[in-house]
Every structure is written in C-alpha cells, then in structure tokens.
Amino acid sequence: MNLSGAGAQARPADRPGVSSGSVASDQIRGAYSLIVVANRLPASQVVQPDGKVEWQPSPGGLVTALEPVMRASAGAWVGWSGSPGPAPEPFDADGVRLVPVELSDQDVEMFYEGFSNGTLWPLYHDVIAPPQFHRHWWEAYCAVNERFAQAAAGQAAQGATVWVHDYQLQLVPALLRQRRPDLRIGFFNHIPFPGYEIFAQLPWRRQIVEGLLGADVVGFQRRADVTNFLRACRRAAGARTSGGIVRVPERADGGERDGSGEVGASKAQGRRVSAACFPISIDSAAFGELARREDVRARSRQIRQELGDPQVLLLAVDRLDYTKGILHRLRAYEELLDEGRLAPPESVFVQVAAPSRERVLEYQSLREDVEAVVGRINGEHATLGQPAVHYLRHSYPREEMAALYMAADVMVVTPLRDGMNLVAKEYVACRQDELGALVLSEFTGAADELGSAFLVNPHDIEQTKDAIMRAVQVAPSQARRRMRSLRKRVRIFDVDRWATDFLRALNGPDPDSHSVGSRLHEG
Numbered sequence: 063m064n065l066s067g068a069g070a071q072a073r074p075a076d077r078p079g080v081s082s083g084s085v086a087s088d089q090i091r092g093a094y095s096l097i098v099v100a101n102r103l104p105a106s107q108v109v110q111p112d113g114k115v116e117w118q119p120s121p122g123g124l125v126t127a128l129e130p131v132m133r134a135s136a137g138a139w140v141g142w143s144g145s146p147g148p149a150p151e152p153f154d155a156d157g158v159r160l161v162p163v164e165l166s167d168q169d170v171e172m173f174y175e176g177f178s179n180g181t182l183w184p185l186y187h188d189v190i191a192p193p194q195f196h197r198h199w200w201e202a203y204c205a206v207n208e209r210f211a212q213a214a215a216g217q218a219a220q221g222a223t224v225w226v227h228d229y230q231l232q233l234v235p236a237l238l239r240q241r242r243p244d245l246r247i248g249f250f251n252h253i254p255f256p257g258y259e260i261f262a263q264l265p266w267r268r269q270i271v272e273g274l275l276g277a278d279v280v281g282f283q284r285r286a287d288v289t290n291f292l293r294a295c296r297r298a299a300g301a302r303t304s305g306g307i308v309r310v311p312e313r314a315d316g317g318e319r320d321g322s323g324e325v326g327a328s329k330a331q332g333r334r335v336s337a338a339c340f341p342i343s344i345d346s347a348a349f350g351e352l353a354r355r356e357d358v359r360a361r362s363r364q365i366r367q368e369l370g371d372p373q374v375l376l377l378a379v380d381r382l383d384y385t386k387g388i389l390h391r392l393r394a395y396e397e398l399l400d401e402g403r404l405a406p407p408e409s410v411f412v413q414v415a416a417p418s419r420e421r422v423l424e425y426q427s428l429r430e431d432v433e434a435v436v437g438r439i440n441g442e443h444a445t446l447g448q449p450a451v452h453y454l455r456h457s458y459p460r461e462e463m464a465a466l467y468m469a470a471d472v473m474v475v476t477p478l479r480d481g482m483n484l485v486a487k488e489y490v491a492c493r494q495d496e497l498g499a500l501v502l503s504e505f506t507g508a509a510d511e512l513g514s515a516f517l518v519n520p521h522d523i524e525q526t527k528d529a530i531m532r533a534v535q536v537a538p539s540q541a542r543r544r545m546r547s548l549r550k551r552v553r554i555f556d557v558d559r560w561a562t563d564f565l566r567a568l569n570g571p572d573p574d575s576h577s578v579g580s581r582l583h584e585g
C-alpha cells in the first residue's frame with residue numbers, strides 16, 4: 063500500500079467515478095460502495111525516534127486480497143491507527159480511503175486489551191487462559207463498537223456493501239443496520255467461535271449474538287464454528303435456524319429462550335441471515351514469487367550455514383500468544399533431546415516469537431515462562447556457540463520469513479486453538495522444491511484443509527514427539543507426495559478466492575448463495 067498521499071485531504075465527492083446517487087441528501091452518509099471495517103487499518107502510525115509520527119503500511123493477506131476490489135469499487139477502510147489519541151483525518155492511500163477511528167488510552171485499556179483480549183480472546187480460544195468478565199470493559203466495548211458503526215455509516219453510499227471483521231467488532235453489524243437498513247452487511251470472524259457451553263459463560267452472550275445477527279452473512283473459518291454459532295443463535299437469542307439460515311425475530315426482546323426456538327409466529331418470520339464457513343488463506347502466488355527470488359534463496363542457504371549446517375532444522379513461527387502452544391512444543395523438543403532422539407548441533411530448533419499485546423498480563427507471564435524454558439533447554443543441551451533453541455522475539459519482513467521457511471526441514475505449527483493459522487499455509491506456499499514437512503495441530507482451522515500434514519494433538523506430548531520424528535525421518539518420496547497435496551490446496555484456495563467467495567455470498571442474487579462458499583471449501 064502506497065502511503066505517499068497520507069495526510070492529504072480528499073473528500074469522497076472529489077473522487078472520480080464515485081457518485082452519490084439520487085437519494086435525498088439527508089439519507090446519504092457517504093460515497094463509498096465497499097467498506098471494510100476492522101479493528102486495525104491496513105497501515106499503522108509509528109512514532110520515530112525523533113518523535114515524528116509516520117504511517118507504515120501493515121502488509122497482510124487481508125489488505126492484499128481486498129485492495130484490488132476496493133480500488134475497483136470505490137472502497138474505504140475504517141479502523142484504528144494503532145496509536146491511542148485523537149484520530150487523524152481520513153486520507154487516500156493507493157486508491158483506498160483510510161478512515162481512522164479514535165481510541166483513547168482508556169479505550170485501548172478497556173476495549174482492546176480488556177474486553178477484546180482479556181475476555182473474548184481467551185473465551186473464544188477454549189478458555190486456555192481464564193477470561194475476565196468486567197462490566198466496565200463491556201461498556202467500553204459497546205461504546206467503541208458504536209463509534210466504528212457510526213464511522214462506517216458515515217462513509218457508506220446508499221446500498222453499499224459493508225464487510226465487518228473479527229471479534230473486536232461483533233456489535234457493529236446490528237448497530238450499523240439500525241442506522242443504515244439500506245446496506246448489505248457481512249461479518250467475518252477470524253478466530254474460532256466456541257461451543258455453547260463455553261460461550262454461555264459470557265454475561266453478554268445474547269447481545270453479542272444479536273449484534274452479529276445484524277449482518278446478512280456471518281462467515282467463519284470452520285464448519286464447527288458455524289455449528290457453534292447456530293446453536294448460540296437458538297440458545298442465547300431464541301432464533302430459529304434451518305441449515306445455515308437463521309431467522310432473526312423481528313423484535314429481539316432480550317428474553318432467554320429454550321432450545322426449541324419457540325418465539326411466536328409473527329416474530330419467527332423475521333429476516334434471514336446466512337451463516338457459513340469461508341476458510342481464510344494467503345496470497346499464495348506472492349509467497350511463491352518470493353520463494354523463487356534469487357536473493358531470498360541465497361538468504362535461505364545463508365541461514366542454514368549460520369546455524370552450522372544442521373542435518374535437521376526445525377522451525378516454529380508464532381505471535382507470542384498462549385493459544386499457540388509454544389510451551390507444549392518446547393517441552394516436546396526438550397524431551398526429544400533428553401531422550402537422545404534428537405541431538406544438537408545436528409538438530410537445531412528456531413522459534414520465532416513475534417511480540418504481541420505486551421501490556422496484557424497473560425502475555426507477560428507467557429513470555430517469562432517461554433524464556434525460562436528456552437534458558438533451561440539451552441543450559442542443558444547447548445554447546446559453546448551452538449544453542450539447542452534459537453529464540454527470536456522479533457517480527458521479520460516477508461522476505462526473511464520466506465527464506466526461513468525454505469531453510470526449514472520441519473515446520474512445527476502446534477497451537478492449542480487457532481482460527482486458521484496462516485503460517486502453516488505460508489510454509490507450504492514457499493516449498494516449491496516440494497520438500498519439507500509440516501507438523502500441524504488438529505486444533506487449527508488449517509487442519510481441516512491440510513490433511514496431508516502430520517496432524518497432532520498438541521496436548522499429547524508423546525504423540526507430538528512421534529510426529530516430529532516421523533516428519534524428520536520421512537522418506538523424500540513420501541515428503542514430496544504430502545507436500546504436493548498441501549501445495550495444491552493452498553494454491554487453489556488462496557486469499558483472493560476467499561474474498562471473492564465471501565463477497566459473492568454477500569451480494570449474490572440467491573439468498574442461499576452462502577452454501578456455495580461452504581461447498582467450495584470442502585477439505
């Protein structure tokens with residue numbers, strides 16, 4: 063994303079090819095026909111060492127997938143700049159309108175770190191960490207969701223399509239529909255949607271479900287998420303469901319219903335909302351191109367050299383998050399070393415752990431625990447100049463990641479729960495040599511699609527150890543067979559396909575067109 067225009071003031075009406083239509087002016091709130099609403103903008107504000115504030119693009123699959131379609135259809139992106147404080151003015155970047163939403167210091171603490179990442183994140187990831195329920199966090203969540211809904215309503219042209227993303231903004235669909243019933247509204251949840259027994263812990267479960275049901279299409283990563291959501295619709299909001307269609311009662315009066323979905327004849331004939339799965343993916347071709355670049359290939363060879371040309375290079379890449387199973391994985395590796403099944407310097411393990419949500423207590427404790435375990439393993443098994451675990455608490459540019467993926471013999475992706483896990487797909491997309499092996503947790507969305515990986519239950523340390531050893535020792539012919547099948551899946555179902563399928567389901571003439579998305583993604 064080119065940010066050269068950042069800061070320039072461009073009003074929607076100035077944009078070529080954008081018409082405000084013929085609706086009365088008090089009904090027109092904006093001029094953009096496709097609006098993405100996400101917690102973060104595709105660019106972040108960063109304070110330089112000299113105090114100057116600059117915008118830096120945050121390249122990611124979502125931006126790559128949506129940029130062309132947003133450019134073609136007069137798109138705007140509503141989101142947070144990543145810095146607390148007053149929102150900068152909207153500006154154009156590469157033909158896309160970026161509309162910053164303000165988060166104060168208190169919002170960051172109570173909405174982002176609090177309700178989003180201290181309540182919803184652990185709740186939706188199988189309560190791996192205990193979720194905290196605080197009424198003032200909920201109030202902040204409601205207030206910030208209102209702000210996002212208002213910003214989106216202010217940008218959308220009559221009849222525009224608005225695509226809302228992720229758990230931070232689950233109330234936005236309904237808030238937006240109240241303001242702008244003319245809009246076509248989609249919602250996509252990037253993280254898992256939990257089983258009802260877990261979801262039901264949330265004191266505000268009904269409000270969350272009703273917030274989501276403001277959308278026309280609610281998309282999830284896995285079929286299991288759709289099933290969980292449909293059950294929550296019946297149990298928490300008293301809605302009737304049939305297949306992937308939810309009948310939203312005309313007037314949700316807040317009463318808890320029984321599982322029968324009995325809500326009375328007139329209300330039961332309400333609006334239809336589709337729920338379906340659309341597994342997200344990566345820009346596979348772009349990773350393929352990176353992997354073909356001579357400088358990236360040279361860097362990949364250099365990495366192996368710098369690591370002492372090991373016989374086996376194991377790689378793990380995660381955000382430093384307790385859902386990623388980093389401690390379980392390190393334990394499995396440590397036991398393999400203790401048992402002499404792997405031995406440095408012939409075998410080397412590289413753990414990249416990108417810093418994340420560093421002010422949240424659980425993340426701080428995880429970091430301490432991971433660093434203690436890495437220290438213990440190296441204390442026991444490293445030799446001078448040859449660590450057993452290379453622990454890198456950094457984020458790296460895509461080129462470096464591609465070089466690491468190409469260097470690794472075995473990629474170990476073992477989260478305890480993960481909506482999708484794009485690292486697994488990136489690894490596969492970079493292995494043009496059709497070599498390398500993927501050890502993958504069955505609790506990732508990716509496992510539904512990548513059945514040719516070595517699948518493991520990461521809680522089962524013995525099974526994880528055996529899977530790592532099978533991946534280390536796999537015959538080249540079998541490795542190739544597995545990798546070819548993984549690559550085929552990732553090549554065909556890329557992020558462009560994901561976005562196209564979702565938008566087609568949202569805007570297609572057939573109200574049941576969501577089922578196309580589901581069918582296309584059968585693993």
Ligand code: F6P
Nearest residue numbers: 101102228252253381418419481
């Ligand atoms: O996977 C969910 C998600 O919110 C992603 O959209 C995001 O890249 C990641 O977690 C990190 O989130 P944060 O915005 O909290 O840094």
